[in-house]
Amino acid sequence: MPGFVALATWLLSGEAWAHQGIAPILEVTDYSQLPDAPPGVWMDLSVHPSTVIGCALMAAFYLYAVGPLREKRGWAPSVSRRHIACFLGSMGVILLSLNGPIHHLSDNYLFSMHMVQHLLLTLVVPYLFILGLPGWLVEGLLGDGVLKALARAATRPVPAFLVYNMVLVIWHMPRFYDHTMESHPIHITEHLMFMVTAVVCWWPILGEAPSLKSLGMFGKMAYLFLLGLPMKALGAFITVAPDVLYSWYAHVPRVWGLDPIADQRLGGVIMWVPAGIVIWGSIGVMFVRWYRAETRGSAAPALSGSRS
DSSP states (O other): OHHHHHHHHHHHSHHHHSOOSSSOGGGOOOOTTSOBOOTTGGGOOOOOHHHHHHHHHHHHHHHHIIIIIHHHHTOOSOOOHHHHHHHHHHHHHHHHHSSHHHHHHHHHTOHHHHHHHHHIIIIIHHHHHHHTSOHHHHHHHHTTSHHHHHHHHHTSHHHHHHHHHHHHHHHTSHHHHHHHHHOHHHHHHHHHHHHHHHHHHHHHHHOOOGGGOOOOHHHHHHHHHHHHHHHHHHHHHHHHOSSOOOGGGGSSOBSTTOOHHHHHHHHHHHHHHHHHHHHHHHHHHHHHHHHHHHHHHHHHHHHHHHHO
């Protein structure tokens, strides 16, 4: 606990957010001399083989697990099309995020597009990924040994919440963020950490495995409410920052007339608002489901009493 308190104190300090980039960006106020990017630069359709291979392997294992392996182990009589569509959809979103225009613009030109990429990887991908995993598949793959114990510990609400948000905040600090932009292996590590910790963080809300369930309906709504606070705070901090926080985007050609400050503020709003829509939308869906269940439960005794 003392170590966690010390880390949290450092994260909130000015030292943690001090710029350590390649130029004194805080002294730069005129970006009018930055050249415009070539016309149509956003239409880059390049594909990274590592993302295709990784997603293909995951999809192949999933289809094997819900098909031949399921039948061999006798885990369930069938798998729903909804589960398959959600899981394959999550692979599709990964490919969309890490290839083509989104990847090209976020890596080379626009902080705001990078935030779009991060939202896809931390909100859309884990949502679809978890919804694609039927409970019987998770239980079957985990077994009853150490692996299940580790999964149960990792997906408890408190550690799941803390680990994900700590990863999110650390990687958006200027010194760490700029390192990811300067090193492709570090950037890959960042994206993998985002996706893995996001899946763990969303598991208490969406996971179907009986042995990993830890929250009731009201607990889930409270968890979601708290989950939205750190990302909103980070988005707000970036939006209102008076200077460019990330040196990478202060020296590159500009796209769509966005100077680095306007681009950064747009990125902060993208992090701030859409994440809130997803979280509050989820809370609303849960409340409606709870209300309908309560209504049906109260109506059943009344109907049975009228028949007597």
